[in-house]
Amino acid sequence: xxxxxxxxxxxxxxxxxxxxxxxxxxxxxxxxxxxxxxxxxxxxxxxxxxxxxxxxxxxxxxxxxxxxxxxxxxxxxxxxxxxxxxxxxxxxxxxxxxxxxxxxxxxxxxxxxxxxxxxxxxxxxxxxxxxxxxxxxxxxxxxxxxxxxxxxxxxxxxxxxxxxxxxxxxxxxxxxxxxxxxxxxxxxxxxxxxxxxxx
Amino acid sequence: xxxxxxxxxxxxxxxxxxxxxxxxxxxxxxxxxxxxxxxxxxxxxxxxxxxxxxxxxxxxxxxxxxxxxxxxxxxxxxxxxxxxxxxxxxxxxxxxxxxxxxxxxxxxxxxxxxxxxxxxxxxxxxxxxxxxxxxxxxxxxxxxxxxxxxxxxxxxxxxxxxxxxxxxxxxxxxxxxxxxxxxxxxxxxxxxxxxxxxxxxxxxxxxxxxxxxxxxxxxxxxxxxxxxxxxxxxxxxxxxxxxxxxxxxxxxxxx
Numbered sequence: 239x240x241x242x243x244x245x246x247x248x249x250x251x252x253x254x255x256x257x258x259x260x261x262x263x264x265x266x267x268x269x270x271x272x273x274x275x276x277x278x279x280x281x282x283x284x285x286x287x288x289x290x291x292x293x294x295x296x297x298x299x300x301x302x303x304x305x306x307x308x309x310x311x312x313x314x315x316x317x318x319x320x321x322x323x324x325x326x327x328x329x330x331x332x333x334x335x336x337x338x339x340x341x342x343x344x345x346x347x348x349x350x351x352x353x354x355x356x357x358x359x360x361x362x363x364x365x366x367x368x369x370x371x372x373x374x375x376x377x378x379x380x381x382x383x384x385x386x387x388x389x390x391x392x393x394x395x396x397x398x399x400x401x402x403x404x405x406x407x408x409x410x411x412x413x414x415x416x417x418x419x420x421x422x423x424x425x426x427x428x429x430x431x432x433x434x435x436x437x
Numbered sequence: 438x439x440x441x442x443x444x445x446x447x448x449x450x451x452x453x454x455x456x457x458x459x460x461x462x463x464x465x466x467x468x469x470x471x472x473x474x475x476x477x478x479x480x481x482x483x484x485x486x487x488x489x490x491x492x493x494x495x496x497x498x499x500x501x502x503x504x505x506x507x508x509x510x511x512x513x514x515x516x517x518x519x520x521x522x523x524x525x526x527x528x529x530x531x532x533x534x535x536x537x538x539x540x541x542x543x544x545x546x547x548x549x550x551x552x553x554x555x556x557x558x559x560x561x562x563x564x565x566x567x568x569x570x571x572x573x574x575x576x577x578x579x580x581x582x583x584x585x586x587x588x589x590x591x592x593x594x595x596x597x598x599x600x601x602x603x604x605x606x607x608x609x610x611x612x613x614x615x616x617x618x619x620x621x622x623x624x625x626x627x628x629x630x631x632x633x634x635x636x637x638x639x640x641x642x643x644x645x646x647x648x649x650x651x652x653x654x655x656x657x658x659x660x661x662x663x664x665x666x667x668x669x670x671x672x673x674x675x676x677x678x679x680x681x682x683x684x685x686x687x688x689x690x691x692x
Binding site (some may be wrong): 249283286290291297299300301302326328329330333334337342344345354356357410420421423424428 | 455458491520
C-alpha cells in the first residue's frame with residue numbers, strides 16, 4: 239500500500255477523494271491546501287474523529303460522501319502513518335484500488351448482492367430494474383451522495399445500474415488515486431429495501 | 438501469531454457514531470502491540486464493509502476473525518459467514534489462504550472478570566456486602582442470544598458470593614431496569630450495561646429508566662436516588678481491556 243502511495247506521490251501532491259495528500263506526509267481537505275490557521279493533528283487515529291462528522295457536526299455514515307469536514311491539517315511522520323490515516327478517512331479504498339491496479343479486483347453485480355441478503359433485507363431482492371435505476375441515481379450520485387466510481391453492474395448481463403448518472407460515474411478516472419466501488423454498500427441495500435417496502 | 442492477520446468484526450451503525458468507536462479503539466490498541474502482521478476492522482453497517490475485508494486481507498496467509506459481539510446469534514451465525522464466504526470455523530481459500538473464525542468476544546470466560554473489575558471501579562470500592570449488581574441487556578432481540586450470555590455472566594458472578602445480589606435486568610422485558618428500586622434491597626446499586634458500545638441506550642434510555650435526570654456525561658459521580666447510592670457504568674464493550682479478550686479469543690482458537 240505504501241508503494242502504491244509512493245508511486246502516486248512521485249509527481250508531487252495528489253488528491254484522494256476530498257483529501258489533498260502532499261509531500262512531507264501532510265494531509266488536508268482539498269479546499270484547505272492554503273488555509274492559514276488550520277487545526278493541526280499528528281496521530282493517524284485523529285482521522286477517525288475527523289472523518290466521523292461533517293462541517294455541521296453531523297455524523298457521516300458514509301465516509302466517501304462528499305461532505306468531508308474542513309479546517310484541519312494532519313502532519314504525519316511517514317508513509318505508513320499516511321496510509322493508516324487515509325484508511326480511516328476512506329476505509330478499504332486503498333486496498334480496493336491496489337487490487338484494481340493489479341487487475342485482480344472482483345466486482346459483484348448489485349443483484350448478486352441483493353439476492354444474498356437475509357432477514358429484514360431479503361425483501362430488497364424484489365426491487366425492479368426501474369427502481370434500481372432511481373435508487374442508484376439518488377444514493378450514488380457524486381454531488382451529495384458518494385464520490386466513488388462504480389465498477390459493479392446491475393446484474394450478470396453487464397448493464398450499468400442507472401443511466402441517470404453520467405457515463406463517467408462507471409469508469410475509472412485517469413487519476414493517481416481514484417475512489418473505486420466494487421460492490422453496492424449497506425446504505426444502498428437499505429435504500430433498495432425502503433424503495434420496495436414503499437411500493 | 439506474528440505471521441497472521443486479525444479481523445475484528447463489529448456491527449456499526451448508520452446513525453450512531455459511538456457504535457464502531459470501541460471496535461476501532463481495540464483494533465488500534467492491538468495494532469500498537471504488534472502481535473499480528475495486520476489488524477483491521479470490518480462492519481456490517483459501516484466502512485470498511487465485511488466484503489471489503491476480502492480485499493483488505495488478500496495477501497494475508499492466515500486471517501483470524503473475531504466478532505466483537507456479546508453473543509452468538511444471527512450476525513455471528515448467518516451474516517458474518519455469508520459476507521466473508523466462510524464455511525465453518527476453518528475456511529481454506531483457493532489461493533491457499535486460511536480464515537479462522539473465532540468465537541464472539543462476549544463468550545470468553547474472561548468476560549466475567551472484566552464485568553467484576555468494571556463494577557468495582559465504577560463502584561469506587563464501595564463495600565460489596567450491602568451492594569446489588571445489575572447487568573443490563575436488551576432482552577427482546579429474538580435473533581440474538583445476548584440475554585443468554587448476560588444470564589450466564591450473572592450466574593457466574595453470583596456464585597462468587599461477593600455481592601448481596603446479582604441480577605439480570607432488561608430494557609424491554611421483565612425484570613425491567615425501571616423496577617430496580619423494588620428488585621434490589623441493598624443500599625448500593627451498581628449498574629453495568631452488557632453492550633458492545635455506548636449509544637442512545639446507555640446515554641439516555643437506561644439512565645431514564647433508572648431515574649437519573651442528568652444527560653450527557655452520565656457515567657461519573659454516583660447518584661443518590663431514594664436514599665440509595667446508584668453507580669452507573671458505561672457499556673462493558675468500551676472497556677480498553679476488551680482488547681485483551683479479543684486476543685484471547687484468537688489464542689482460544691489455537692488451543
